[in-house]
Amino acid sequence: MKIVELKNISKRFGTILANDDITLSIEQNKIHCIIGENGAGKSTLMKILFGIYKQDQGEIYIRGERVNFRNSHDAINLKIGMLHQHFMLIEDFTILENVILGAELSKGYKLDFEKSRVTITELIRKYDLDLNPDELVYKLSISEKQKVELLKLLYRNSEILILDEPTAVLTPIELKGFFKILNNFKAEGKTIILITHKLNEVKEISDKVSVLRKGKLVYETDKEKIDISELSRLIIGDIEDIPVRNKIDNGQALFKDYITVKNLSLIENGIIKLNNLNFALKKHSVFGICGVEGNGQNELIEVLIGLNKKFKGEIYPEKLVPAIVPDDRTKKGMIGEMSISENYFLREKNLRFAFKNILKNIELKFIKRFDISVPYSGCKVKYLSGGNQQKAIVAREIMLNHNILIFSHPTRGVDLRARDIIHNEIISERNKGKAIILISSDLDELLSLSDELAIIYKGTFLKVFLFSELKEKLESDRTSLLENIGELMMGVVK
Template sequence: MTYKIEMKNITKRFGTLVANDDITLQVKPGEIHALLGENGAGKSTLMSILFGLYVPDEGDIFIDGKKVDIHSPNDANKLNIGMVHQHFKLVEPFSVLDNIVLGSEDSHHGFMTYEKSIEKILNIIATYNLKVDIDAIISEITVGQQQRVEILKMLYRDSEIMIFDEPTAVLTPQEIKELMQIMKNFAKEGKTIILITHKLNEIKAVADRCTILRRGKCVGTVDVAKTSTDQLAEMMVGREVSFTVDKKDIKPGKSVFEVKNLSIQGRGRNSVTDVSFNVHQHEILGIAGIDGNGQTELVQAITGLIPAIQGEVEINGKPVTKMTIREKYEHGMSHIPEDRHKHAVVLDFDLQSNLVIQNYYRSPFQKTKLLQFDAIKTHAEELIEKFDIRSEKGAKTTVRSMSGGNQQKAILGREISRAHDILIAVQPTRGLDVGAIEYIHSQLLEERRKGKAVLLVSLEIEEIMNLSDRILVMYEGEMVGEFDPKKVTINELGLYMSGAKRGAKNE
């Protein structure tokens, strides 16, 4: 048969690292084809080659049976190939509208015209329920809304081949369900979809076939309907994976972290209003909510990235609200941020520098005001080994060149290894494979066992249910319910997350 996409014997090297090693991928017309693999397995690299961001060192690409040369995203667009990237390719000072039409603008007598573009975009938004304000500035909208802009960019260009790289990483359960249906509708329309995901339930829900990569090599292609999630997971990581979280009952200790009557000013209104809660030793407090309901602003105010207009934050009974970020860290706070590229790492620094970025001025990393590079490197190598951080050049690897999952492992390792009493973990497993998720969940539970307080903010409702000792639901900047995960259902939480119910306590 003639495949819609055929990538034959693709090899791509970055220095000594072989990201893709003689991979052949064959995708049928009109199918949803999943690409599965651990972080750093080579999935995004392979799709970046198809989209023209990289050129393969070896191998050929065929579209509809014809050999093609793809040297840039413009070449890909001409072949009706579109891609939604895991790390968004957006111009932050530009509006949503400008980002969608960028590179495909309409003009009249040398001047840009927007009438037709706006009409087309609004029709797409209405058709696929991808709600976003087209006049908003990218830097001022949530991560979930930025995700929608990336999808709109692809739909606007009438792509026939659609590559989704971790598209549900920042979506709610309801939004994920909607997106899965959208993909099915695309396939019915004859579009060909490649779905890169770590979420095995999503593959089972929508994919026809699945190609599995492991450490740059192709393990095989399977019929999804005939393959169990356990089999997919084992092919991906090369071992059996546990899908259950072993959380033992532990009696909470004293209150370590307290937020009192915190309010934060948003655009024209309060984005967070009069929020209060506390977290105890040996406790994971989960905050659930649909993206854009104040969780981001709450965490940013707590950690010192934005100011609060009222309220207090205390660690071990000491007010830290007006402290600098460094002072908050020195008083026992660790933080895994929602946006790792903006707030967690310096992409063009090497890994060892990023792993001491808050402690570089302390012994043994500094002596008589001079950095001690041997100590910094030794520390980095210890964390690389302990947290299985994979990179081309070890401690000297530039963080920008690492996969998103390995960047996340580095951040987790840095924050857990620092002295702290409260760990604030926001979307800690975003974009990670099942093996890495299993590991990070075990690390968060180990923090709980050691007596640390953990504040977990996640859009993954199952993650909240499995890890939390208590659950708070946030809706439109307010806490609308408190729940015992042993007694509440996901459907019940969903009603509070959507605003249909509010005011629950210990249900």
């Protein structure tokens, strides 16, 4: 049965036609993937289905009935739930509080924690979510926070789950668990709409896939006929391939240490956050740090850029002024109310006057070099699509031209073409002589860019693969290297 039918949906923002006459249906109890390049219109379409945006044209049918959503409460009443591209949890509340917040109040009930606790505990058990309802949310890892978001949807009895890029933040191991949960949902009769940029995930999990390009539905196919290379051609279109810039093999030893970190430790509230780290950043080199999020990566950055001074150990030179792409683009990356070039202006100390044409030129330069798509010139960053916001942050930090660059998940949420562009830019910065720290949970990314690779677990470098070792293992036995790294990320040392 068709549980959702979208007929001739169009939505315009200024001059941009974000959705252009899209007709698409979702079968009940299936996992349906929606894919497409950054700015293709995926989130917009899903926000229309969830009642956040109102379509300019077109009709929506849920379980065969025509609906006219005034807001997302109307969608929630029809058992539609949406997990947004960015988390919406209150960090100082417990899981239980976060889950019932809004759901109970909106119905005008008196809060009944004990009743809710029973329901929530049962949901956690039924869907194998492995969460403690009384845990405070700020203590959770990213993948646990995501499970809380799912729990919120389940608690509201959602039958149709819209998941906007939930997998972008997960490591390969967490991804397995996540897919298991999705399959549990399916076994219980739920319908899932999943947005992702990772085509092997589409192949693995979906029953059906739809491809959007520039606001239009351009292709649909069923599970059996999914062909990854065909999909990637459809997403990107016929644009010429981007040549991968080669890493110049610099032999490493030639370069002096740029930054030296000795015996760096950090203890906060009695918890060891960083444990005796020793490493050097060299010119012309990428120091990769690989780990499940929340294992000390953010604390290390805070210490390196001088935000946290309570550490023990030594860092030379003491004053670092790096460019930095933070892990959380909405909270730490940019000011949403400002345009791309105004955001650049804030960071660039040498620019004194923000004349309109200077700003416009900066924007044009960014857009061209990093393939950013903006609805109109001078558009506030908050109106860019998720992936385009990410590209804008990376562009800004690279253009600042600092000698040290810190990238935290630089390609999170960007499409395949932008991923190539960003990788090329990182290599090119390295080749120019910059020292780069690359934090990521994407193993392919780390292995193709890093000159040295440290695996961090609970604040400790369990292993640092030096340049020669990494090079040799990548050439001789990539698979066992991947396995080895995967185990180390989970704290398994053999």
